[in-house]
Amino acid sequence: MFSKLLVTVGWFPILAVFIWGVMNTWKHHAQDKYNEHIKYVVLAIDVPRQTEQSPKAVENFFTAMHGGKSTITKKERWWIGKFHPIYEFSLASFGGKVQFFIRVGDKWRDLVESALYAQYPDAQISVVEDYAKAMPLKWPNDDYGFFGSEFKLGKEEYRPIKCWSAFEHLATKELKDPLAIILEQLSYFKEGENFFIQILVQPMDSQSWQKEGEEYIESMFGREHKKKKGMLSETLGGFMEEFGTQTGLTIFGGGEHGEKEEDPWKFFKVTPLDKARSESIMRKTDQIGFWTKIRWCYWAKKEVYDHGPRISQIKAWSRLFTGSNELSMVDTVTTKGDYWWQRLWYHTRSRKISSAYFNRSVESGAEHYIMVPEELASLWHFPAIGVTAPLLSKASSRRTEPPSQLKTTRDEGLLPSGAVIPRPTAQEELVARPRTALEGGEGIVGEQINIPRPQAPTTVLRQEAPKPQVTSRESEIESNAQIENIIKEKLEGSQVPKLDIPSAPKAGVPDPIRLLIEKDVEMEDLGINPAPPEE
Known part of the structure; x- marks a missing residue:
């Protein structure tokens, strides 16, 4: 009976697996074709040396990257091969010179630059050639040695690694930057040594993974969640339970069983x-x-290849983030050569991982996992002000914007619409100043050669307002004195009769004091008789 059941139904799982494999193979083929039509650009990022931003700014930047997600229909996913944008955030060291890079599709370049300028207004972003082209892809190589690997999460995806906020002092808010150790190590690389670290980030279709973490927390506090059974499991479960009831046998966990009691004191x-x-x-x-x-x-x-100490350095950096979760290297991808059987596929793995790095493949290698902006910002962010890696590329100047009220010639209406301002000729661009023979002129050293000043155009586009004359303090005082004299002469020459108006007595001032400080007050006015002179 069992053999008949196997012959009748056993082919169904094999057919389902075959169909699923064909569909995924076609989807990857369609995605490769879709990816060929995307133009990618590589951006080199230089941040000012005196920036005081914490990794929180990069955390906000990563959150904004989710804006590239769009709704993808089943037809677009399975037939056209459309997928959500894949961002690459990398850190590269060429002989000790360290540089931050971002690789993004040209369609989402404005999103990346605007989000980055919003957090770092003084950052310098420039389009450069793809840095990964410098890495050989064919191994073994006569000139270079290679070692590579991938990182994975050691535990469940809803468990976080140790984030940057854990490296911040609670009282002083001083950040002991976890990125400082890898930046210092990369700065000490010798000439001819190169190191690339790549973080590929892609928005998810849904955030259903969050429910797993919430259920784990609730179960920890005594609230158990019953998992919903699918249609197939419910059908098979009911059949097995009925079979066990009729026969008294238990098949695949079926039959009578009691439910697990919850602990009210958990x-x-x-x-x-x-x-x-x-x-x-x-x-x-x-x-x-x-x-x-x-x-x-x-x-x-x-000549300088020494992978042993370099692996120890990257391991030391990854151990800094060990918390509820950890970063560990994937053994099935790492190019190990300690034993003879590992050396058999050493170069094969080298070709796979170098090619996957160059193509920015998310599917190649180990399985991808889930990280949130806080974790990503802990792994890739611009160093704090206290990090002084000697060969870290930083901007040497700050970027400033022109005044918002600055008007152009066309804005002021001085030129008609569609008019083109002619460019000056080469002679007009020369500054009318004496030039010496050392500057390219002819004659003996020190002899001045005067270049004629170009003629000014006859058409005046704009008449500048007269500039106010700047006067000194002494001339201003003399002008005020002259004005006072003119007013005095006018008043003296007028026929307006003068009236003698006695000064009003100041309240509360004693008479002797008034006699001293007021000019028109005499002793007789105050009723004081002067003493007769002595004989």
Whole structure:
């Protein structure tokens, strides 16, 4: 009977797996074709040396990257191969010179630049050639050695790694930048050593992963969630349960079984560690998730190739982020060569990981995982003001904007619409100043050669307002004195009769004091008789 059932129904799972594999193969083929029509640009980012922004600014920047997500229909996904944008945030070291890069499709370039300028107004962004082209893709190579790997999350995706806020002092808010250790290490690379670290980020279709973290927290505090059964499991489960009831046998967990009782005191048994872990999970599930893959490559000339210390350095950096979750290297991807059987596929893995890095592949290699903006900003952000890596590329000047009320010639209506301002000729561009022979003129050293000043145009586009004369303080005083004299002469020459108006007595001032300070007051006016002179 079992053999008949296997022959009748057993082919169905095999056919389902085959159809699913064909559909995914076609989808990847369609996505490759769709990706060929996307023009990508690589942006080199230089941040001013005196920036005081914390990784919170980059966290906001990563959150804004979710704006590139759009609604994709089933036809667009399975037939056209459309997918959400894939951003690359990388850190590269060429012989010790460290540079931040962002690779993005030209369609989403404005989104990236505006979000970055919003957090770093003085940043300098420039389009450069793809830095990954410098890495060889064919291995073994006669001139270079190669080592590469990928990072994965060691535990469930809803558990966060140690984020940048944990490196901030609670009282002084001073940040002990976790990126400082890798920047210092990359700055000490020798000439001919190169290191690339790549973080691929892609918006997710849905945020259903957050429910897993919420259910874990609720189960930790004594509230269990019953998982919903699918149509197939409910059908098979009911069949097995009925079969067990009729025969008294238990097949695949069917039959009579009691439900697990909930512990009403579990809430009071929560330890401080469980509480801290649940808070960190809540912090992650409250944010937007991205599909993420972290890949790194070390390649150098064979004269200076030394992968042992370099691997230790990248491991030391990754250990800084060990918290509720951790970053660990993927053994199935890492180019190990410690044993003879590992050396058999060493160059094959080197070709796979270098090609996946160059193509920015999310599907190649280990499976991608979920990270939130706070985690991404902890791994990739611009260094704090206290990080002094010697060869880190930073902007040497600040970018300023022109005044908002600055008017152009066309705005002022001085030129008709469609008019073109002629460019000056080469002779007109020369500054009318004496030039010496050292500057390209003819004659003996020190001899001045006067170049004739170009003639001014006869048409005056704009008549400048007269500038106010700037006078000194002495001339201003003399002018005021002259004005007072003129007014005095006018008053003296007028026929207006003068009236003698006695000064009003000042209230509260004693008479002796009034006699001293007021000119028109005499002793007789105050009723004081002067003493007769002595004989």
